[in-house]
Amino acid sequence: MTKSVSVLTNPTAGGGSAPSAAAAAIARLRERGVTVTEIEGRDADEALELARKCVDAGTDALVVVGGDGMVSIAWQALAETGTPLGIIPGGTGNDHARLFHIPVDDPVAAADIVVDGQIATIDLARAGDRWFGTVLSSGFDALATDRANRMGWPQGPMRYYIAMLVELAQLKPIPYRITLDDRTIELEATMVTVGNGTSYGGGMLITPNAKLDDGLLDITVVGSSGRFKLVRLFPTVYKGTHVELDEVQTFRTRKLRLEASIPGRSVHSVRDAPVTSYADGEFVGQLPIEVEAVPGAGRVIVSEPLQ
Numbered sequence: 001m002t003k004s005v006s007v008l009t010n011p012t013a014g015g016g017s018a019p020s021a022a023a024a025a026i027a028r029l030r031e032r033g034v035t036v037t038e039i040e041g042r043d044a045d046e047a048l049e050l051a052r053k054c055v056d057a058g059t060d061a062l063v064v065v066g067g068d069g070m071v072s073i074a075w076q077a078l079a080e081t082g083t084p085l086g087i088i089p090g091g092t093g094n095d096h097a098r099l100f101h102i103p104v105d106d107p108v109a110a111a112d113i114v115v116d117g118q119i120a121t122i123d124l125a126r127a128g129d130r131w132f133g134t135v136l137s138s139g140f141d142a143l144a145t146d147r148a149n150r151m152g153w154p155q156g157p158m159r160y161y162i163a164m165l166v167e168l169a170q171l172k173p174i175p176y177r178i179t180l181d182d183r184t185i186e187l188e189a190t191m192v193t194v195g196n197g198t199s200y201g202g203g204m205l206i207t208p209n210a211k212l213d214d215g216l217l218d219i220t221v222v223g224s225s226g227r228f229k230l231v232r233l234f235p236t237v238y239k240g241t242h243v244e245l246d247e248v249q250t251f252r253t254r255k256l257r258l259e260a261s262i263p264g265r266s267v268h269s270v271r272d273a274p275v276t277s278y279a280d281g282e283f284v285g286q287l288p289i290e291v292e293a294v295p296g297a298g299r300v301i302v303s304e305p306l307q
Contacts (some may be wrong), residue, residue, distance in 0.1 A: 002061055002115055002301070004035040005086060006054035008047060008074065010066035018090035021107040022065040025088040028111035029063075044073055051077035059083065061301060063114055065107075067091010068134065068200075072280035075131040075298065079124055084299040086114040093202040093281060095134045099212075100302045117301040122212040124297040125196035125279070127289055132279035133298065135200035135207060136291060138258060139174055139191030139222070140230070142276050143167045149283075168231070173224035174275060176260045180219075180253040188224040192258060194291050195220065198240070200281065208240025209250070212306055215295040219251040259288040 007029075009022045022038075029036050039054060041047025047070075051062055055077050062078055063086035064070040074085050088111060089097040089104040100120075103109045124131050137145075148163035173188035193200070195207025195218040207218040222233065225247050236242040243250050260275040274286040 002034060004059060005029065005061045005063045005114065006037045006039055006059040007063045007065060008051055008070065009040045010070045018066050021088055021090035025065060025107040025111040028108045029114065032115045034115060048073050048076055055081055055083045061086045061114065063088060065090045068093050068095050068280045069282055071096045071133065072282045075124060075133055079131040079297045082299060084119045084301050086301045095199045095202065098199060098203060099134065099197045100300055101304065113303045114301055117303050119299050120302045120306050121296050122298045122300060123196055123215060123293050123295050125217060125291055126294055127279055127284050127291045130279060130284050132196065134197035134280050136194040136277055136279040136284065137191065137200060138260065138275050138277040138287060139189060140167060140171065141191055142278050145278055146276055168227055171227055171230065174260050174262055179257040180251055181255060190222045190225045190230060193220045194256065196293065204237045205240035206237055208243060215293050216252045216254055217256065217291060217293045219253065219256065221249045223247040223249065255292040257288060257290045
């Protein structure tokens with residue numbers, strides 16, 4: 001049984017619903033006899049600093065209330081420390097919670113898992129110096145995220161949908177160079193994703209066969225698809241059946257190097273523009289980037305053994 005935890009909250013997660021989820025979860029933890037230390041950073045940097053201090057002080061677990069962005073902060077503090085992660089879902093996507101079979105709409109039940117659950121040791125992925133648990137994206141989806149982040153209106157998911165439509169209208173194939181453990185591939189693709197876990201974007205199973213304990217990364221490459229094919233592909237991603245389509249290739253590797261640029265896409269000139277990448281929904285950097293699987297780097301509190 002977990003006896004003392006540090007609870008890290010993002011007050012803006014889930015459209016501002018995280019505080020109510022945190023209050024319910026913290027009340028339940030204390031009702032169950034758990035000593036709770038509450039922490040809340042004013043920004044991501046302060047949240048990470050506070051999380052690291054709690055880990056260094058020997059907390060039994062770092063529990064985050066929020067979405068995948070908060071879990072991403074937690075991984076930066078927890079990776080390779082042995083301290084486990086607990087999750088109280090309170091965000092929009094909640095892909096980590098889905099990955100670990102934690103109820104996304106019941107903070108009390110999620111708190112009970114923190115108290116009664118078992119600790120699973122999992123692989124994490126590292127892109128440069130940044131850890132992630134689910135998926136790293138580049139290409140069309142990252143471009144849509146870039147555009148959505150620059151838009152002041154509308155708020156919520158609609159902003160991303162509009163950004164996707166704009167990017168779809170400008171869709172062009174991107175020349176990639178992908179260096180895997182055993183080969184180098186050069187091709188034109190719409191998007192390339194790297195999965196430690198199976199899903200991103202609130203349940204899109206982009207790397208549906210990824211395993212959390214195999215020491216490998218799953219790569220999904222969507223080829224040089226036209227707009228119609230890309231629109232047709234999106235519904236299949238929620239079932240993970242897109243990997244059966246002719247325009248999709250999959251690979252497995254322990255390490256990879258991803259290189260790409262978009263011809264003539266620079267904002268200020270006709271020069272090639274960089275391709276950005278996001279992991280766990282958070283900005284990582286511009287390509288080229290190197291990614292590796294790190295076996296056993298993470299520990300997480302779950303209700304049942306992971307399959």
